Amino acid sequence: MAKQREIKLASRPQGMPSQDNFLFETVEIPALQADEVLVKSLYISVDPYMRGRMNEGKSYVPPYALGEVITGGVVGQVVESKNDRFQTGDFVLGELGWREFNVSKGRLTKLNPQLAPLSAFLGVLGMPGLTAYFGLLDIGQPKEGETVVVSGAAGAVGMIVGQIAKLKGCRVVGIAGSDEKNQYLVSELGFDATINYKTSPSIRKELAELCPQGVDIYFDNVGGDITDAVFLQLNDFARVALCGQIALYNTEKVEVGPRILPILLVRRALLKGFIVSDYQPQYSVAMQELGKWLQAGQLKYRETIVEGFENIPEAFLGLFRGENVGKQLVKVADPF
Template identity: 45%
Template sequence: MTNLRRSIVLKNRPKGLPALQDFLLETDAVPEPGAGEVLTRTLWLSLDPGMRVRLNETKTYAARAEIGAPMPGETVGQVIASRNPRFSPGQVVVGGRGWQSHIVTSGNALVVLPPGVPPSTYLGVLGMPGTTAYSGMKDIGQPKPGETVVVSAASGAVGSVAGQLAKRAGARAIGIAGGADKCRFVCEQLGFDDCIDHRAVDDLPAALKRACPDGIDVYFENVGGDVQLAVFPLMNTFGRMIMCGMAAEYSDTVPRPGPNLGSTFLKRLRIQGFICGDHPEYYAEWRALAAPWIAEGSLRYREDIVDGLENANEAFIAMLTGRNFGKTLVRVAEPEAA
């Protein structure tokens, strides 16, 4: 085992879209775990759009990233040293946090991964993104047979699961994605009924109206911006808008104008925001439900894998500009034989 740890730290708070020079690769000694702690060697690092809001000075729902500190991000790692009786060297665990090659964390934050599905899925379809889709649909969207559900960023880690849950509920699923390949994947692999390429259409509201002739009952919001403006007028009476994220606006320096909210009472719309951490118990509930679906192949997912911790900042920027395809992951290292 190398005695050096690599970390990507935040160098500058970005103004607008982050740039490569806003991050810095540093090295220091691999730390030793204290009492009750576990040292893991990172195998997989999760990159998620919501990380962008943590780079700002303003307070948000999660702790902000600090200048000079490692970037936050969930990891899957392999235990290499433990002072916690629940963990042994060689085990693969999820829950360590940081853009680092080695992480010391409390054993209370870690979960040993069972065999049966790839460990990377616990950062994507079985992790926070999949649980987020499940939580939003279960508590807010509640799709019913015959309803129309629209999902933005439909090929992404959250949207892909949200649309498949809508189909399982008997609803009609319409995706919005950027690019012909993504739309083809959404329809042919994920089973959506239709998908609109927002980069290819000249009139997004008109294209969306053609795809949703009976209006929209449920909207799973991941991007905001022009997509949200196109969706809002088509919402049906008693429609539900699941406000999960607005990735297209995270790097804006000036807030964009939103839709006129008069129809919220005229149509009795339900517009509700949430975060996955509102119901931490949903993680185990979702994994118990979804792991068999993945094993049998009925729940589909796609991973966009970048190799090397040193490339995490470039992959992060690419994801924020929509150049990823599926769940963005950094493969930091390969597991070692126990």
């Protein structure tokens, strides 16, 4: 039987993950049973939320099990099918393993490569795009003329949030970690202003200068000191969409920060955490609107693509060093 490589969780990280937490193995590709589909991996997504799944403990999804293959978003192509819904050559999206080939019982979404490049279905037309769409529009409820601040603004979610906010007539301030990223946000994506959190002498002061009317909506991807600074600028009845806390994912002890509840109380502000899967019944509507904006040139995106199955762990680790602009992907193979 044919062989393939797969990647397992070898150990649970303490703080920042390392290559030692991953185990490569070569195994046989199993024979298909009734209703199953064999999928060749083309693009594998690496995402910050996966860091949380490497820890033990209760969360919105079960943790990865030690010694088991890590799973995430994968775009692939059907190589063999014993399922009437899929034919050889179909392009599909699914929650699959970090493997060169995956056997699925058909819990896959067919993709139309004429709508967008295949990689986009893991980014602007995938989980990040949907996360931006629902977090901003449902929780943020943007109104024309309001000020929106986005942390992690050059990431896969943040850059879409900012563009949708601009489509809704808002002033948008992005926070990212390099001058190159911030230049892209302003010159290519239409952000009104940006802050480089790595070089800013005072994020709080810069925010006050760039948001003279205060902050109406904060889309939080990072947490930590950045979020502490934004909270001080919140307006009355501000809305905060709590999407991610990447600044805290690798901390080994609970940090003591400002007490935010008095700010929320005095400002009568809304803070709501969300997971994109909460909105699954509305995915099709969101996909149609995102696709319409994309085809009209009103929505742009960038990807950081690393090539080679063996480079998946390194691409994942790069997320926490801020190396990616837009969606971080690993290209594993070309279509046949």
